Amino acid sequence: MKQGFKRRDLLKAGCAGGLLLATGLARGADSPATPFINQLSSLRAPLPKARGARVVVVGGGWAGLTLAKYLKRFHPAFDVVLIDRHAVFVSCPLSNLWMAQQIPLEFLTHSYLDAARNNGYLFFNATVIDLDRTRRRLHTEQGYIDYDYLAMAPGIDYDYARLGVEDPGDEYALRTHYPAGFTGASELLTIKNKLQSFRGGTFLLTVPAGNYRCMAAPYERACMAAAIFRKRGVRAKVLLLDMNPDVRIKRDGFLRAFKTFYPDIIQYETSVGITSVDPTRRVIATDFDEYAFDDAAIYPPVRASRLLERLELADLNTPQKEARIDPFKYHLIGDEHLYLCGDARSQPFSKSGNTANSEARYVAEVIAAHAEGREIPWRSPQTMCFSGVHIDPLEAMSIIAFYRYDKQQKTFAFDRTHMVEQWSTRIAQAGLAWGEGMYRDMFYSG
Ligand SMILES: Cc1cc2nc3c(=O)[nH]c(=O)nc-3n(C[C@H](O)[C@H](O)[C@H](O)COP(=O)(O)OP(=O)(O)OC[C@H]3O[C@@H](n4cnc5c(N)ncnc54)[C@H](O)[C@@H]3O)c2cc1C
The missing domain is CATH 1.20.5 (Single alpha-helices involved in coiled-coils or other helix-helix interfaces)
Structure with missing residues (x-):
């Protein structure tokens, strides 16, 4: 762009x-x-004067909300400001269940003002546009803020070029008419409206290559779309084109769910090398074939938020354009006053809300320790993900995993993985309780 x-x-x-x-x-x-x-x-940004070392957190998603709360918790003398360009928080996790009318929108929607009041920090509804690292000054469209520490958690952006879509007009058409539904609330609302009003034919969903946001969500969305069409009595096919050679996570469970519940609805194709998308003709071209569709939600590969590139923090030589950070302490290499976590991180952890939340708690502790002249031992983030496969009653599968550092491979790998691929209503209820617990953690004190 x-x-x-x-x-x-x-x-x-x-x-x-x-x-x-x-x-x-x-x-x-x-x-x-x-x-x-x-x-x-x-x-100067219209904010109260700092009453201690100021920590500015950029991005009020799962990572940023957790950072803001726990920075204050671990080091009460910090003056914490959380910045987000949106005025309201709408959760991506569990949104597939909301599309299938298993939970109300209120379950996913929360107030930044409540989060700030309950946890003793400032919320600033603004967009970050620039950074002067020498002066430790962050610029927003409403003025600048000076910081002692900067913690960035701006999430991801889509990389449409990796679908062969280079023209800004074509990209705009895709974003508007066939949104992916993996970043913003408007995308989610549009997809829900599409699924609930689809009149029949082929509804296309795609699974990107690379380390994309929420490994399980595209497969869960295929199940929810199929369940919605069946419930509405619509003669429709869900065409799930996967750029990967196989289901990326909970493989056996998802393949069994497709076969058990939706054999006549879900058509699942693997190793699909998408080369271009024509939004006007509604045709997606691959290495070997062309697929026509009537409506779609097209999920392109992802990259770290473009904000990192704009602020000259991104390493453009990495495939997903992340910043070069210390993989254990999370600070930008060469700058112990600038930290980065959440889905924009460079470590290959699962891009998921629970990972972002558990990681951000640890990063808050790292920053607090730095301010106090201490160091703390590395702690693995925890990935936890529930996937609905069937509705009325809702049934789901789950995975919990940690990570370990492989010194020989010099990278991280899954550790202590516990996967339940036999779906049940009990796991679905546990998933909803997990969501409630997460929102309570991010928006309330205690
Ligand atoms: C459909 C779906 C289902 C999912 N299911 C699960 C699940 O079951 N379990 C799970 O753990 N995870 C799940 N996830 C993944 C989860 O949503 C993400 O991993 C999580 O949101 C990452 O948190 P984050 O804070 O890094 O990024 P985000 O939550 O995206 O937050 C980034 C924030 O930065 C803000 N921002 C960006 N640029 C600027 C700027 N310039 N100025 C100001 N603010 C800015 C954005 O407005 C945004 O609020 C799912 C995601 C989707 C889409």
């Missing part, structure tokens, strides 16, 4: 604007008003 302006241009413009303002020339009677963008870099 092309940027409207480059960060250096903004800073330059901002400096020039600041200088003009300082010399009193900017708003002279005869001169035109200085564009707001030129004044932006010298504008």
Whole structure:
């Protein structure tokens, strides 16, 4: 995606604007008003003065909300500010169940103001646009904030180019007409509306290659889509095109669920090398074939949030354009005042909410220890994921796993994995209780 302006241009413009303002020339009677963008870099964000070392957390997702709460918990003297561009939190985890009307929207929707009030930090509804690491100054569209520590958790972005979609117009058409449903609330609402009003034919879903967000969710979504169509009595096929050679997680369970519940609805194709998508003709081209569809939710491969690239933190030589961080302490290499976690991390952990939550608790402790001149031993994040396969009654499977560092391979691998691929209503109930517990942890005190 092309940027409207480059960060250096903004800073330059901002400096020039600041200088003009300082010399009193900017708003002279005869001169035109200085564009707001030129004044932006010298504008302080409308926040209370810091009452201690200020830690700014970027991104109010699963990682950022947890960081903000536990930074305050582990080091109460920190003055913590959580920034998110959205005013309301809507959970991605469990959203497939909401699409299939197994839980209400209220279950997924929470207030940032409650989270901030209950946990003693500030919430700032703003968009981060620039960073001056030398001055430890973060810029938003509402002004700058100086920090002592910066903790970044901006999540992921889609990488449509890896589906062969390079033209911004085509990408826009896909984002709007066939959204993936793996980042924002509007995407989720659109997909739910599509599934609940589909009149029949082929509904296309895709599974990306690489380390994409929530390994199990595309397979769960196929089950939920099929269940919705059956319940509505629609003659429809769910075409699930997987860029991978096999189901990525809970393999036996998902394959058995497709066969047991939806043999006449789900068509599952593996090792599909998607080369292009034509949103107008509604055709997806692969290495060997073309598939026509009537409607779709197309999930492209993902990369770390483009914000990291914009702030010149991303290593563009990595396949998913992540930042180079210390894999155990999470700080940017060479900067122990800038930390990064959640799905934007460079470690190959599962991109999931529970992983982000457990990891962010640990990172909060690392930052608190740094401020106190201590170090703490490394702790593995914990991945926990429940997947619905059947509705009315809801039945689900689950996985819990940790990670260990393999010194020879110099990477992380799954450790102590506990997978239950025999679905049941009991696991489904445990999944809902897990979600409730997570929201309580992120939004309430205690
Ligand atoms: C359909 C679906 C089902 C899932 N199911 C599960 C599940 O069962 N279990 C599980 O554990 N996980 C699940 N996940 C995965 C989970 O949602 C993610 O792993 C988790 O949200 C990652 O947290 P994060 O904080 O890293 O990123 P996010 O939650 O995406 O948060 C990033 C935040 O950064 C903000 N941001 C980005 N850029 C800026 C900017 N410039 N300025 C200000 N704010 C910014 C965004 O607004 C966003 O709120 C699922 C995901 C989906 C989509």
